[in-house]
Amino acid sequence: MYQQAKRLYKLALCPVLMLLSLLSTGAWATEGNPQRWQTNMTPGVTEVGAKIYDLHMFVFWVCVVVGIIVFGVMFYSVFAYRKERHEEPATFHENTKLEIAWTVVPFLLLIVMAVPATSTLIEIYDTDDAELDVLITGYQWKWKYEYINPEGDNVSFFSNLLTDKAEIGNTEAKGSNYLIEVDEPLVIPVDTKVRFLVTANDVLHAWWVPALAVKRDAIPGFINEAWTKPTETGVYRGQCAELCGRDHGFMPIVVNVVEEPEYKAWMATKQAEAAEIKKLMAQTFSMDELVERGKGIYNRSCMACHGANGEGGVGKPIANSPIATGEVTAHIDVLVNGVPGSAMQAFGGQLNDVDLAAVVTYTRNAFGNNMGDKVQPIDVYNFKKGQ
């Protein structure tokens, strides 16, 4: 019997040792981004994140200790009071003192947990005195970042999944940032309290970056607040955390935390870019210029639904479509306002007027469509103004 018990004990120890070894090696996360064989939460690169981590570990260890005692008694009973060893069962069935004790002790333990939890929560909710405000808007299936600038124009851009379709379809090797890479990351300065104003354009989303210890639901029509103050520069990755439809798994978040001067330089380029677009809006383009620009926009924003050759897919075909070969104003209308109740989104707020003009022109003159007409930024501008 003893031998058998010893063997069992060894067997039971195997997974425990495996677990402990997992926890003690590099798997114990120290970096902000997911690691292979990572088994635990990241403390991240913020003070709040570290506090959350400590709280998580504290409750975890309380559970482990309680678990060892409770399961210890349970497995001891299963072993020691087996019928062949313990023929005559005891008959007791209540003990008021014991029952009061095991009601009061857990209650006290809970109070011990509630105290640090309350103070950390209060800190998470303290969004005052932020030095930078960023409006985050969730779209199906991308994020828009808008830097609120009290003394001038806001800077805004969309952040799309960068991973190649071929990698997702397994025809190409997957990179190490597979599905957690974007074309344009959010850039914020280090050691600065940044407030995020989180909302959504269509359905619910949730903006989650573990290393920054931020997760907030993005709710259409409402603005939620969250904040972070990273203490280390680096690239931190996260994903949408609220089911938002087909490509919920394909709208990652990348935050580039940089030194203040680098942030300022980056901001200056973004502002220059915005000024450039403003200038372009007043220009008249040639057919070739529009088509070339439109092709780039089409491949980035339209191809996923309408196909590489305008043959359609989730979206309707563009080749020979009554819209792309019909009246120009109606064509612009579909792009600017979308088609309610269908997968066609309103691109009026997502693309600038130059890009809209280019992509309308391109689709009227590609995939066998041969309308020969041009749309200029001013046409889009006038359309938007007139509606």
Place this chain on the structure above:
Amino acid sequence: MGAHGPAKGLTRWLTTTNHKDIGSMYLWFSFAMFLLGGSFAMIIRAELFQPGLQIVEPEFFNQMTTMHGLVMVFGAIMPAFVGLANWMIPMMIGAPDMALPRMNNWSFWILPPTFLLLASTLFMEGGGPNFGWTFYAPLSTTYAPPSVTFFIFAVHAMGISSIMGSINIIATVVNMRAPGMTYMKMPMFVWTWLITAFLLVAVMPVLAGAVTMMLMDIHFGTSFFSAAGGGDPVLFQHVFWFFGHPEVYIIILPAFGVVSEVIPTFSRKPLFGYASMVYATASIAFLSFIVWAHHMYTVGLPIAGELFFMYATMLIAVPTAAKVFNWITTMFKGSITLETPMLFAIAKVFLFTVGGFSGLMLAIAPADFQYHDSYFVVAHFHYTMVAGAIFALSSAVYYWLPKWTGKMYNETMGKVHFWVSFIGFNLTFFPQHFVGLAGMPRRIPDYNLMFADFNMMSSIGAFIYGSSQLLFLFNIVRTITHGKPVNDDKVWDGATTLEWTVPSPAPYHTFSTPPEVK
């Protein structure tokens, strides 16, 4: 047996008002749904076996996660416990049948067409429900596929069935107890079901309200859940979880009842702390109404609300812990044998407690900002739902199968089923804690390479767990067709409740004259 035997042929099952027939139909129906919901889970795990999209499109993947949840919760677990209630409650309280037998027939027969309707949405244009089993607006309203209307109708029908079933249980327990069977003498299984039935009557109409508001938003131009029309998408979540949180206790309380029967029987010792068990169950039921927003810590509740829901949620640990201590103290100094029902009951206590620990962690609101909607949550609720409820159901089936059929199941096969389930289950869900903590969101069809190892483990575990259920099915069928007749009507020497005083198999009508309970 009595003057009235069962009718012959198909009409017996269509028109029956006998609690045993209806109980059997509920159990078989739920097993069929368990296999259906399980096969959806197999598709999910097959897609997640490796990074990249291999088997299904994201759109279909979302339909699978949604249907898996709906079918398991409403089609498998809930009807299975109603089946047990039908079979066992009258026999446990010494009643001849359920109080409202015709309504009983109807509440069962609503279910098969309802689930046929729900499953048929998968073949409709635009696909089936793809917005998660929690169907948050506006993904489930403005952005839903057209089949959502059928889904709403199905939810209404399930709700009607559940409400009728629970009214029946309340009426039976309140009015039909044998003389001498006072409330505080009722078996724990009856107590937990009585409390569950009250929960169901209270919250199923709330769910009906939620889906009705959806229907209005979709078809009749209202804006309950749309900010553009003056509504609020978060309102949906409040209403849903006001139903949804009691719902998880609706699932788990009868499971508590089952282990409270099985553990004393195989420990050959009375249940420790019977009275405190009853009070603990009632307190859990009460608390379940005031904790709903802990599912919504990240929606932007005011801090006072957040703190209230955190404290109330943590409080649930107290009565739940008391129950676990009671079960363990029942085993302490008992005379224990480890037949299959006992193995499943012990594993349920063990694994449910693990799920309780992660539940306590999730209750801590600041930490939930990291856990929320990650695989950590998926791991947590499968520890409570699968190990907590399904393991208890397996335990109950092995425990009462000899009473139902008069034949003994194959013990070796039962034990194999247990160990394979136990290993498969843990291999599936334990690694999900890790990927969740490492940052993997739930409900995604594809993931970063860093999550690949644990996901592969999880999928292998799921295939093992899934196939072990076929062994379960085989064992049950084999018992019915080839099982050895039981030697003794009592079957288990440690059993004490009334159902073990009637012959095995239990006759078509039991307790035509009420037994005397001392």
